[in-house]
Amino acid sequence: MSIMQYNGGCLVGMKGKNCVAIASDRRFGVQALGLSTNFQRMFSVSNRLYYGLAGLGTDVQTLSEKFRMSVNMYKLKEERDIAPTTFASLVSSTLYERRFGPYFSEPVIVGLEKDDTPFICATDLIGCINFAKDFVVTGTSSEQLYGMCEALWEPDLEPEDLFETISQAMLNAVDRDALSGWGAVVHVITPTQVITRTLKGRMD
Amino acid sequence: MAPQDWMEAEKQGAVQHAFSPYTDNGGTSLAIAGEDFCLVAADTRQSEGYSINSRYAPKAYKFSNGAVLATSGMHADGHTLAKRLDQRLEWYEHNHGKKMSVGAMAQMLSTILYQKRFFPYYTFNILGGLDENGKGAIYTYDPVGSHEREGWRAAGSGGSLVQPFLDNQIGHKHQQSPQVPITLEKALKVAKDAFSGAAERDIYTGDMAELFIITKDGVHVEQYPLKRD
Numbered sequence: 001m002s003i004m005q006y007n008g009g010c011l012v013g014m015k016g017k018n019c020v021a022i023a024s025d026r027r028f029g030v031q032a033l034g035l036s037t038n039f040q041r042m043f044s045v046s047n048r049l050y051y052g053l054a055g056l057g058t059d060v061q062t063l064s065e066k067f068r069m070s071v072n073m074y075k076l077k078e079e080r081d082i083a084p085t086t087f088a089s090l091v092s093s094t095l096y097e098r099r100f101g102p103y104f105s106e107p108v109i110v111g112l113e114k115d116d117t118p119f120i121c122a123t124d125l126i127g128c129i130n131f132a133k134d135f136v137v138t139g140t141s142s143e144q145l146y147g148m149c150e151a152l153w154e155p156d157l158e159p160e161d162l163f164e165t166i167s168q169a170m171l172n173a174v175d176r177d178a179l180s181g182w183g184a185v186v187h188v189i190t191p192t193q194v195i196t197r198t199l200k201g202r203m204d
Numbered sequence: 205m206a207p208q209d210w211m212e213a214e215k216q217g218a219v220q221h222a223f224s225p226y227t228d229n230g231g232t233s234l235a236i237a238g239e240d241f242c243l244v245a246a247d248t249r250q251s252e253g254y255s256i257n258s259r260y261a262p263k264a265y266k267f268s269n270g271a272v273l274a275t276s277g278m279h280a281d282g283h284t285l286a287k288r289l290d291q292r293l294e295w296y297e298h299n300h301g302k303k304m305s306v307g308a309m310a311q312m313l314s315t316i317l318y319q320k321r322f323f324p325y326y327t328f329n330i331l332g333g334l335d336e337n338g339k340g341a342i343y344t345y346d347p348v349g350s351h352e353r354e355g356w357r358a359a360g361s362g363g364s365l366v367q368p369f370l371d372n373q374i375g376h377k378h379q380q381s382p383q384v385p386i387t388l389e390k391a392l393k394v395a396k397d398a399f400s401g402a403a404e405r406d407i408y409t410g411d412m413a414e415l416f417i418i419t420k421d422g423v424h425v426e427q428y429p430l431k432r433d
Contacts, residue, residue, distance in 0.1 A: 004208050
């Protein structure tokens with residue numbers, strides 16, 4: 001029994017042409033018992049920066065509250081929005097602070113930089129950042145997501161195509177993991193808008 | 205041991221050392237059953253831990269009745285199992301005067317595996333061939349012989365990466381595709397893309413994939429090079 005597989009859940013982030021997308025499933029359970037079909041594991045920092053947390057549910061919630069506090073303090077002091085790379089470093093240092101008693105959560109961060117360049121990254125549970133140029137995955141179905149993304153992703157997908165790609169990656173991957181699924185949500189972020197869609201998938 | 209396992213490790217206390225008869229040689233295999241063909245494929249890399257033992261150690265075996273067995277897990281057990289099956293196929297031909305059908309071979313493999321229920325063959329098998337109606341047939345097994353006939357399956361270290369991709373492309377899951385049976389051309393494309401993807405993200409998969417194409421005209425083998433890193 002691994003602590004990272006106690007509650008279940010997964011996330012995927014992808015880069016597109018002048019856009020990024022992030023998707024998560026909605027299951028929350030205690031081992032084999034499913035409890036919630038609308039567990040929130042994606043959060044917005046601004047309308048250009050989103051992140052998600054997979055792993056132990058309590059740490060997902062605690063970390064999201066800690067990040068909300070840190071970002072609000074940043075905004076008050078700096079009088080500007082936090083940049084994606086800066087937020088990634090904030091996440092990394094917050095996790096490393098607990099190096100020898102870590103939060104059991106692995107985040108995925110997606111957003112647009114000041115000049116609208118797409119940005120994605122993920123970290124492990126102690127804050128090691130993976131700056132990917134294609135996609136990032138995390139959670140109990142990370143292997144399944146790796147397989148789907150590696151096969152389906154191609155560079156420079158337009159927002160509508162990126163949505164289809166990330167959705168197919170999520171839906172097919174979670175169907176091969178007992179601890180993930182029970183619904184899915186996708187955010188597609190472009191310089192002008194964020195489109196949020198709830199996917200229809202298998203509820204078993 | 206990953207950081208997330210360190211909390212559990214404290215509870216182990218004294219550690220006992222013993223000889224383990226098993227090893228994991230890694231690798232990925234897959235099979236797709238079509239209307240009039242069957243595709244069975246496996247990569248050829250053999251690993252142990254972080255080392256590569258061989259870049260060409262095939263783990264798919266062709267049999268005299270036109271069936272192909274793809275094994276993954278422990279190479280020694282897979283190879284020995286294939287030898288046993290070869291022997292049993294030969295005995296069957298001498299005793300019954302005909303080649304063993306794929307369905308009969310499938311059932312036999314299950315009993316052979318279960319006979320070692322308490323010291324199993326450490327292999328995750330997929331058996332492919334044409335059934336008695338000429339349709340593609342694949343049977344998937346666990347190490348002790350639990351089996352069922354399926355349309356597509358991926359196994360091995362990259363199995364969890366490849367399986368959802370097959371579900372999507374062969375089974376048309378989460379898609380509204382016209383219900384046409386899969387063509388050999390599409391199956392080959394999907395299989396090659398699947399191996400390429402697995403080779404990218406799974407360290408135990410790579411070097412080369414051997415694809416066995418089974419049709420009424422026999423078994424044709426195709427070699428598809430993969431990344432060697």
